[in-house]
Amino acid sequence: MTLKDKKILLGVSGGIAAYKAADLCSLLRKRGAAVRVVMTRNATQFVAPLTFETLTQSPVYLDLFAAQHSYEMEHISWARWGDALIVAPATADVLAKMAAGIADDALTTLYLSFTGPVVVAPAMNTQMLEHPATRKNLITLEERGVRIIPPGVGTLACGEVGAGRLPEPQTIIEELERILAGNNSAAEETARSSANEVISDKNGVTAVRDNALAGRVVVITSGPTHEYLDPVRFLTNPSSGKMGAALARAAASRGAKVHLVTGPVSPSVLPTDCATIHRVTTAEQMLLAVQALADSADAFIFAAAVSDFRVDRPVEKKIKRTGNAVVLPLVENPDISQAIGIRKKPGQVTIGFAAETDDLEANALTKLNRKHLDAIVANDVTNPRIGFESDDNEGTIYLRNGQKRFISRRPKDEVAQAVVDVLVELLQPAHNVPSQEDT
Numbered sequence: 001m002t003l004k005d006k007k008i009l010l011g012v013s014g015g016i017a018a019y020k021a022a023d024l025c026s027l028l029r030k031r032g033a034a035v036r037v038v039m040t041r042n043a044t045q046f047v048a049p050l051t052f053e054t055l056t057q058s059p060v061y062l063d064l065f066a067a068q069h070s071y072e073m074e075h076i077s078w079a080r081w082g083d084a085l086i087v088a089p090a091t092a093d094v095l096a097k098m099a100a101g102i103a104d105d106a107l108t109t110l111y112l113s114f115t116g117p118v119v120v121a122p123a124m125n126t127q128m129l130e131h132p133a134t135r136k137n138l139i140t141l142e143e144r145g146v147r148i149i150p151p152g153v154g155t156l157a158c159g160e161v162g163a164g165r166l167p168e169p170q171t172i173i174e175e176l177e178r179i180l181a182g183n184n185s186a187a188e189e190t191a192r193s194s195a196n197e198v199i200s201d202k203n204g205v206t207a208v209r210d211n212a213l214a215g216r217v218v219v220i221t222s223g224p225t226h227e228y229l230d231p232v233r234f235l236t237n238p239s240s241g242k243m244g245a246a247l248a249r250a251a252a253s254r255g256a257k258v259h260l261v262t263g264p265v266s267p268s269v270l271p272t273d274c275a276t277i278h279r280v281t282t283a284e285q286m287l288l289a290v291q292a293l294a295d296s297a298d299a300f301i302f303a304a305a306v307s308d309f310r311v312d313r314p315v316e317k318k319i320k321r322t323g324n325a326v327v328l329p330l331v332e333n334p335d336i337s338q339a340i341g342i343r344k345k346p347g348q349v350t351i352g353f354a355a356e357t358d359d360l361e362a363n364a365l366t367k368l369n370r371k372h373l374d375a376i377v378a379n380d381v382t383n384p385r386i387g388f389e390s391d392d393n394e395g396t397i398y399l400r401n402g403q404k405r406f407i408s409r410r411p412k413d414e415v416a417q418a419v420v421d422v423l424v425e426l427l428q429p430a431h432n433v434p435s436q437e438d439t
């Protein structure tokens with residue numbers, strides 16, 4: 001979806017990243033959108049309303065009780081005008097007010113009056129972002145349908161390195177376009193959701209839509225993680241996110257509500273039929289995002305290639321050459337699939353992937369047990385025609401009950417359908433009795 005002729009309400013709250021909102025506003029205008037800006041009082045400490053008035057050629061909405069030019073109530077008339085509301089940057093304070101339904105200024109009053117899609121781009125210090133209060137507020141907003149553009153990682157205004165940066169305006173625009181397109185397709189999905197329909201996705205893959213996962217919530221991890229050494233370098237792997245996206249499409253095509261938690265991948269890979277997409281950078285952020293979704297989930301598919309290690313203390317400034325070896329101690333990252341597997345509730349199903357270079361079966365079975373999975377898909381990541389980055393995959397699915405199923409090389413969308421077939425079986429009540437191994 002393009003933003004041309006869309007009417008965008010841009011909310012700006014008071015953080016140092018407010019200056020980036022001016023670039024965002026200008027980029028929205030260049031994309032052909034009409035923009036109206038609403039600011040909090042604190043935001044005006046960082047950037048003058050005149051900047052936005054000049055960029056948008058219209059007044060900024062700032063004060064609930066300012067002298068009116070007309071007898072219109074701005075929060076109502078603006079809410080009626082806008083196609084979407086994006087708050088960027090969204091501070092911890094404004095997120096808390098939005099979550100609690102407090103309407104004590106122009107921005108929060110507009111939020112409560114607005115019935116269209118709302119997108120927030122949080123930006124703040126890492127500790128504030130990771131505080132349980134902020135995390136809870138983000139979960140509350142997300143449950144209410146507010147879409148969250150996850151903050152980036154890097155050096156923050158406070159000098160710390162971590163999560164909390166407002167993503168670049170270009171990234172926000174791409175997310176906004178994708179989210180608005182997703183809203184459309186979700187509406188279309190609802191309109192045409194009938195049982196046992198044959199569907200064809202954008203890659204031309206045909207699959208039976210049997211709604212076997214209707215009413216089920218499936219959380220899927222996907223893509224790589226980036227573990228920063230310094231502000232500009234990170235540890236990662238070649239995962240493209242194609243396998244995770246194919247799984248998301250396959251589960252959605254069977255009627256599931258899919259939450260995709262993805263590491264950094266190209267926006268073009270991201271599926272359009274997920275209920276939510278959570279873009280994260282590091283393993284720790286991926287764990288937090290999955291844990292936040294865990295209570296509501298019926299099943300988890302862990303396709304992400306999570307870095308098992310991170311640098312203990314990322315260096316705050318770019319590491320310089322000195323002619324000497326650089327030693328950076330690595331520590332283990334949390335194992336997301338194991339953390340969820342150990343604590344899964346009765347009836348919840350977990351399926352993992354094993355990216356192997358040798359001894360596929362033995363290594364996969366060890367991971368199946370160690371991570372308390374119900375099934376694991378072993379794929380050979382030394383074969384360039386499958387596994388990382390390629391459009392095809394091949395593997396064997398090992399089930400906890402001892403069964404195994406080989407899936408010969410084929411497009412990832414078809415492999416994903418085979419994995420989802422196993423998920424459908426595992427979610428049947430008959431499979432939820434403990435196997436002999438468990439007892």
Ligand code: PMT
Pocket residue numbers: 221223238239240241242243244283302303304305306307308333334335336337338351352353354355356367371379381387388389390393
């Ligand atoms: O993204 P693509 O380019 O399409 O490539 C697909 C893929 C090769 C990445 C995918 O098919 C795959 O194999 N994913 C799992 C990669 C992996 O990390 O495997 P592993 O054997 O290291 O981990 C085993 C399982 O534990 C996986 O389900 C993994 O998501 C999970 N894990 C691993 C480490 C960790 N810290 N947390 C985890 O949850």
